[in-house]
Amino acid sequence: MKNNKPGISYTIAAKDLAAHLFHVTLTVDNPAPEGQIFALPAWIPGSYMIREFSRNIIRINASAGGKPVELTKLDKHSWRALPAKGRLTVEYEVYAWDLSVRAAHLDQSHGFFNGTSVFLRVPGQEDSPHVVDIQKPDDEAARNWRVATALPELKARRYGFGTYIAKNYDELIDSPVEMGDFALATFKAHGVPHDVVVTGRVPNLDMPRLCADLKQICEAQIAFFEPRSKKAPMDRYVFMTMVVGDGYGGLEHRASTALICSRADLPTTAARDKERSEGYIKFLGLCSHEYFHTWNVKRIKPAVFAPYDLQVENYTPLLWLFEGFTSYYDDLFLVRSGMIDEKGYYKLLGKGVGGVLRGAGRSKQSVADSSFDAWGKYYRQDENAANAIVSYYAKGSLIGLGLDLTIRAKTEGKRSLDDVMRALWQRYGRDFYNGRPRGVTPAEVDALLDEIAGTKLKPFVEKYIRGTEDVPLQKLLAPFGVEYKDERKSSKPSLDANITRDGADSKVTVVHEGGAAHRAGISAGDVLVAIDSLRAGNVDGLLSRYKVGDTVKVHAFRRDELMTFSVKLQGERIPGITLTPQPRQKGELRRPSAV
CATH class of the missing domain: 2.60.40.3650 (Immunoglobulin-like)
Structure with missing residues (x-):
């Protein structure tokens, strides 16, 4: 006893x-x-x-x-x-x-x-x-x-x-x-008190609007996991937000979340209109993400987290499910709760797809390996990370979308990823803190996916989860009436490197594999001082005067040594993914964003 x-x-x-x-x-x-x-x-x-x-x-x-x-x-x-x-x-x-x-x-x-x-x-x-x-x-x-x-x-x-x-x-x-x-307010979501705590100076904070929007998101997620009882897994929940000049982040807990956001991202009573700003949508997406974790990772857990060993690394190949699926559903619940419309949702989704396709690391590391290597690679990223690793958050979200579309197509709309999440909740999460803690294993995840889809999903798992192939979203989205286009600006000359201002000059932070900067020998950390004898304060502005295929001379400091590079400009390789929902046709499969 x-x-x-x-x-x-x-x-x-x-x-x-x-x-x-x-x-x-x-x-x-x-x-x-x-x-x-x-x-x-x-x-x-x-x-x-x-x-x-x-x-x-x-x-x-x-x-x-x-x-x-x-x-x-x-x-x-x-x-x-x-x-x-x-x-x-x-x-x-x-x-x-x-x-x-x-x-x-x-x-x-x-x-x-x-x-x-x-x-x-x-x-x-x-x-x-x-x-x-x-x-x-x-x-x-x-x-x-x-x-x-x-x-x-x-x-x-x-x-x-x-x-x-x-x-x-x-x-x-x-x-x-x-x-x-701190500023404090409370709302109820399906009868459960939710406190909103905001620390930091936010002139004219529109707390009633923030609470009203969070209430819709929270109630949608509670009803998602418990559609009949609408019973939340906690007796009380607390959103703790630290406001700073420029920041973003969150960490989930069983009955609360700790958040950091930029001051400009919160709604104000002084706003002339009631349209939700891009920054505010980003903050609501963060809240949606951490709140979804109340179920997915705080109660539905990988077996190795039940219980945690807090003195050493706890390795799991399943973070693509626990973080990736949560990343898939965070924006999905913005549209399901009415925070954004379908057009806005596909705009966010297209941006996410482009971000994944930007990195060469996606062809070298699977999301299963990325999950397992989180301790040594994802959380210890360096300037070469984009060329070496893939995010189990970002690609994991696309895995969630791909599985959702695949299950809907194979079952003619009768099942979806929603059914997978509810089954995980019923079998592994609902009783986790009620005396029966048990985590889920990779083999059990595979079996559950097959069960819900009514067919073997091993080819999908081996190609896109344990393998490094890109999820074929264009093909998967077509039956649902969503047009997929890659409208990258290939005619725009580019160094294909991430560059930030460094005083009056520009500093290279990331050099993308196979791009113009890489081929010329420019490295991360180099400070660009001149392009064709003109100061490199505004690199994009300078390059706009050239065309793809032109060669420019770049002077840069590497540490304290001045170096010279001959760079043949390439077309911009940043993916420009647009996803456009078409008018619904009779008999068309239901889209994932549908309630």
């Missing part, structure tokens, strides 16, 4: 806002008699890279009964305390200056942390209830601060400082905390 009495408790206090220090106290009522081990996770679920959060622990000590207890460091993540009688207390400080959704950040404007960055794990007692006391900072800058988290309150008012409780360590670290003077 499991012990339901809290035996693990934490106190976390923002000790010094200017120095970005959290002070954490961990108390273990019943430490292991042979000496208690403590360990901080090396990575955070949803971000597949060893981040070594323990490097931010500044100092650490232990005591029992008011007397010091010796701590021995076992490796870079863990410590062992000598045997001690009675309650054992560990105190430590955490440096928090990572303004991202993955770790912890603290200053005079706000505090944010994921549990993986601040809460030491007590091996052997992870299934016990964990209590955390979040203390209000003793600083005038924090006078109006509140707390936002999906953790249940124990001795605290909602949004207030005080004591919160988690069923176990996994729930504790899967419930990030935001502290600050």
Whole structure:
């Protein structure tokens, strides 16, 4: 029988806002008699890279009964305390200056942390209830601060400082905390409260509109997985958004998400019209993506994630399903919930297709291998990434579209990828946190696809998932009345390299394989200073005066050495994919965007 009495408790206090220090106290009522081990996770679920959060622990000590207890460091993540009688207390400080959704950040404007960055794990007692006391900072800058988290309150008012409780360590670290003077609103989606927390300065933020739009997206996704009961898998959900001048990103959790967005992407009451801007659609797509993860990866999981081993890499070849399919459905739910129309949806889809076709890495790495190699390649990208790897997000989304179209065609519209997702939910996700945690294996995914399609999909899987062929979208879209065109501007002269401004000059960040820059010997990192003796501040502007096939002389600095290159200009190779839905014809198959 499991012990339901809290035996693990934490106190976390923002000790010094200017120095970005959290002070954490961990108390273990019943430490292991042979000496208690403590360990901080090396990575955070949803971000597949060893981040070594323990490097931010500044100092650490232990005591029992008011007397010091010796701590021995076992490796870079863990410590062992000598045997001690009675309650054992560990105190430590955490440096928090990572303004991202993955770790912890603290200053005079706000505090944010994921549990993986601040809460030491007590091996052997992870299934016990964990209590955390979040203390209000003793600083005038924090006078109006509140707390936002999906953790249940124990001795605290909602949004207030005080004591919160988690069923176990996994729930504790899967419930990030935001502290600050944030904007707050709540809406209900099929009866479940959803909090919207916005930290950062956003003049004239149109919170009612944001809530109304998110409500439609959330209700559409809840009804998607539970069309009869419309029952959400959580009792409450929190959208936490940190607003910055320029930023984008999100990380999913079981009952919340942490987001970063650009200030200009949020809706304002000062807007003259009510059309959703491109930036706002992008933000809603991010929210849709992270919310879909509530089902797909937080509850429907790869078998190797059930449970996570947070000290080492957890390899799976299935991220194309968990991230790729989520990327497919995020924009799909924008059109299904009425945020964009069908034309807008296919515009976004065409942009995504072009992005995948741009990289030569797609012909060298499958999405299955990309998934498995996420730890060493996708999350550690360098200047050659576009030529060496493929994104399991971006191509995984096209895999989702291709499978959706294939299943619809083979079943004459009776089945779709929607049925695959609902079957995954019913068999592997619905009861994951209700005592029956079980992840899905690659073989089970293959079998389920065959089952839903009513035929063997092995050729599709071998070509496009475990192989490197491009999904034949033009062929697959045709029966659904969607015209596919590649209208790349091949007559426009180009270096075929990604270039950013570097002061008055231009810096090469990526050289695409087989392009003009590659053939001339230009490399990533080179700073272009002149093209045919004219300063290379505006490369596109200079090249517009030439035609494809012309040769130009490029001067560039590589490190501190001036180099000269003779470049024969090629036509622009950036795919210009347009997808145009045609008027529906009688008997035509139903499009994936249809509700």
